[in-house]
Amino acid sequence: xxxxxxxxxxxxxxxxxxxxxxxxxxxxxxxxxxxxxxxxxxxxxxxxxxxxxxxxxxxxxxxxxxxxxxxxxxxxxxxxxxxxxxxxxxxxxxxxxxxxxxxxxxxxxxxxxxxxxxxxxxxxxxxxxxxxxxxxxxxxxxxxxxxxxxxxxxxxxxxxxxxxxxxxxxxxxxxxxxxxxxxxxxxxxxxxxxxxxxxxxxxxxxxxxxxxxxxxxxxxxxxxxxxxxxxxxxxxxxxxxxxxxxxxxxxxxxxxxxxxxxxxxxxxxxxxxxxxxxxxxxxxxxxxxxxxxxxxxxxxxxxxxxxxxxxxxxx
Ligand SMILES: NC(=O)c1ccc[n+]([C@@H]2O[C@H](COP(=O)([O-])OP(=O)(O)OC[C@H]3O[C@@H](n4cnc5c(N)ncnc54)[C@H](OP(=O)(O)O)[C@@H]3O)[C@@H](O)[C@H]2O)c1
Numbered sequence: 459x460x461x462x463x464x465x466x467x468x469x470x471x472x473x474x475x476x477x478x479x480x481x482x483x484x485x486x487x488x489x490x491x492x493x494x495x496x497x498x499x500x501x502x503x504x505x506x507x508x509x510x511x512x513x514x515x516x517x518x519x520x521x522x523x524x525x526x527x528x529x530x531x532x533x534x535x536x537x538x539x540x541x542x543x544x545x546x547x548x549x550x551x552x553x554x555x556x557x558x559x560x561x562x563x564x565x566x567x568x569x570x571x572x573x574x575x576x577x578x579x580x581x582x583x584x585x586x587x588x589x590x591x592x593x594x595x596x597x598x599x600x601x602x603x604x605x606x607x608x609x610x611x612x613x614x615x616x617x618x619x620x621x622x623x624x625x626x627x628x629x630x631x632x633x634x635x636x637x638x639x640x641x642x643x644x645x646x647x648x649x650x651x652x653x654x655x656x657x658x659x660x661x662x663x664x665x666x667x668x669x670x671x672x673x674x675x676x677x678x679x680x681x682x683x684x685x686x687x688x689x690x691x692x693x694x695x696x697x698x699x700x701x702x703x704x705x706x707x708x709x710x711x712x713x714x715x716x717x718x719x720x721x722x723x724x725x726x727x728x729x730x731x732x733x734x735x736x737x738x739x740x741x742x743x744x745x746x747x748x749x750x751x752x753x754x755x756x757x758x759x760x761x762x763x764x765x766x767x768x769x770x771x772x773x
Pocket of ligand 1: 467468469470471472473474490491492493494495504505506507526527528529530531546568569570571598616617618619620631632633634639
């Protein structure tokens with residue numbers, strides 16, 4: 459039987475890269491890059507800020523499933539560049555949804571825990587009302603609304619996505635202006651014995667990109683996730699500081715190399731929720747899939763680094 463065609467928008471990013479790797483066996487998969495070209499997969503160029511590039515690509519590829527992992531997710535940059543943020547995170551999602559309808563494709567779109575204001579004081583379920591407080595979060599919520607206009611959609615909200623990827627050790631910077639995901643950034647600082655001051659008053663559900671990608675590929679290929687909103691994240695609700703201490707220990711460094719600070723000491727332009735952890739019960743029971751906690755996830759990441767870049771590990 460002929461494989462269905464999957465188009466991964468943002469395949470040069472962490473989530474997109476993992477989706478490409480996992481989807482290969484089940485789909486005829488193609489992906490896009492913008493600022494970071496890569497030799498790992500032959501990706502197609504797509505710049506969402508340029509008119510007509512998306513249109514051309516959709517007509518050329520004619521996918522059965524579109525997975526959108528693109529985003530302008532530098533939260534502080536978005537705050538001072540609202541037009542750009544709304545264009546990439548909302549207006550272009552509207553176009554993607556329209557293209558999917560025109561060609562009869564399923565649309566899987568990734569969103570964020572930041573759509574919540576953080577004042578609940580406990581992990582958020584899909585039925586909790588969003589209340590975004592930054593330009594990034596507002597633009598992402600608008601993107602969700604557009605994605606949900608598609609005939610066949612699935613919106614997945616996630617939280618602090620991290621993991622090992624060879625693409626982020628090449629020194630290039632993404633369209634969001636970030637060279638690395640949070641965990642790899644922290645690990646590279648630990649490897650250089652640099653000081654790490656991490657906020658202890660922001661709580662999230664750090665998510666291993668491999669697990670997020672596995673769920674994305676599952677919902678892309680079955681009817682289960684049709685027209686559903688899912689929270690997909692790590693099952694530990696933890697502060698950035700505690701997460702980074704665990705990362706340090708798991709990767710062979712002293713946990714006390716990580717020092718706690720209050721977020722008010724950082725000049726952060728955009729407001730962040732104090733606790734945006736996600737309750738992922740719905741997706742776990744719908745798919746019969748167990749998500750991982752921080753310890754399990756970091757063990758997976760360590761095993762990949764041991765094989766691919768052991769010089770990053772401590773003793
Ligand atoms: N990272 C997190 O902590 C986090 C937390 C919650 C939710 N999310 C959501 O999860 C999704 C995936 O995040 P991620 O961490 O995997 O992101 P990522 O590694 O930064 O990848 C983003 C991808 O989008 C592409 N992209 C960005 N701007 C573009 C543009 N103007 N035109 C075309 N492509 C563009 C990037 O291309 P280039 O790299 O080639 O420039 C890259 O392939 C996003 O929707 C994000 O909002 C992320």
